[in-house]
Amino acid sequence: MTEVAPALFVALEQSGFAASIRQSTWLYPAANIGHIVSLTFFAGAIAVMDVRLLGGLAATAPARLLARARSFALAALAGMAMTGAVLFSAEASHLAVNRAFQLKVVLVAAGLANIAIYEFWARRAVDRLQPGAPMPPGAKIAGACSLGVWVAVAACGRSIAYF
Amino acid sequence: MMKPILFVSAFALLTSAAVAHHGWGSYGAHNPITVAGPIATSKFENPHATITVQASDKIWTVTLAPTSRMNSRGATEKVVAIGQNVSAYGYPSTVQKDEMRAERITVDGKTYEMR
Numbered sequence: 357m358t359e360v361a362p363a364l365f366v367a368l369e370q371s372g373f374a375a376s377i378r379q380s381t382w383l384y385p386a387a388n389i390g391h392i393v394s395l396t397f398f399a400g401a402i403a404v405m406d407v408r409l410l411g412g413l414a415a416t417a418p419a420r421l422l423a424r425a426r427s428f429a430l431a432a433l434a435g436m437a438m439t440g441a442v443l444f445s446a447e448a449s450h451l452a453v454n455r456a457f458q459l460k461v462v463l464v465a466a467g468l469a470n471i472a473i474y475e476f477w478a479r480r481a482v483d484r485l486q487p488g489a490p491m492p493p494g495a496k497i498a499g500a501c502s503l504g505v506w507v508a509v510a511a512c513g514r515s516i517a518y519f
Numbered sequence: 520m521m522k523p524i525l526f527v528s529a530f531a532l533l534t535s536a537a538v539a540h541h542g543w544g545s546y547g548a549h550n551p552i553t554v555a556g557p558i559a560t561s562k563f564e565n566p567h568a569t570i571t572v573q574a575s576d577k578i579w580t581v582t583l584a585p586t587s588r589m590n591s592r593g594a595t596e597k598v599v600a601i602g603q604n605v606s607a608y609g610y611p612s613t614v615q616k617d618e619m620r621a622e623r624i625t626v627d628g629k630t631y632e633m634r
């Protein structure tokens with residue numbers, strides 16, 4: 357890792373905030389555990405939503421099922437963002453030039469863009485559907501993209517340690 | 520109904536891999552080395568404590584263990600303080616020049632396992 361990180365990330369890593377994370381015995385491991393626990397909740401909620409969008413779990417109307425899963429997913433996403441910020445700050449200059457981390461950031465952005473596209477263009481039609489109704493193609497595409505992207509995000513996250 | 524089950528199990532498999540521990544992949548396990556000399560700098564920090572060692576030929580960066588493990592093995596901040604004479608057995612990085620990851624270190628005749 358001879359590549360030099362942008363000054364912003366070097367400054368973040370050298371900040372008192374980042375130093376206190378590194379120097380605490382429990383903070384870094386706690387953030388690590390929190391990140392993984394949030395991930396499991398997020399993966400579970402997202403899997404339920406994506407399977408519903410793809411036409412599975414059709415006994416319940418999509419609006420109700422998606423609303424319940426969505427609140428879990430949002431809480432878990434917030435948990436991952438907070439714990440991720442702690443983990444990132446401690447090693448910002450390394451992570452900023454880490455290829456797996458860079459790819460992960462791009463994929464997270466793609467995952468969030470997929471959610472935004474769904475919310476604007478497909479959600480209204482889906483929320484009106486009755487139990488067992490066939491899902492519109494837009495919903496299926498959003499569900500398939502979501503599954504692929506978030507699995508890839510998890511894989512990239514785990515790969516950071518190996519690059 | 521088969522499709523969703525497949526998706527869910529694929530998801531579960533991939534995410535369970537995320538709980539596995541860091542690898543030693545970028546270190547040459549086939550080529551162990553011993554670095555010995557006084558400790559020049561010491562950072563007792565997470566995710567891994569690191570020291571630099573003034574060896575006979577050059578300065579090595581030696582990656583140790585997380586601080587909680589260091590403490591539980593007895594390799595406290597004092598043991599790896601600047602000026603202590605250390606002998607570190609481990610594997611050279613295949614990525615970063617003059618960096619190695621210690622399997623075990625010896626200070627004052629006492630050996631501490633890092634893994």
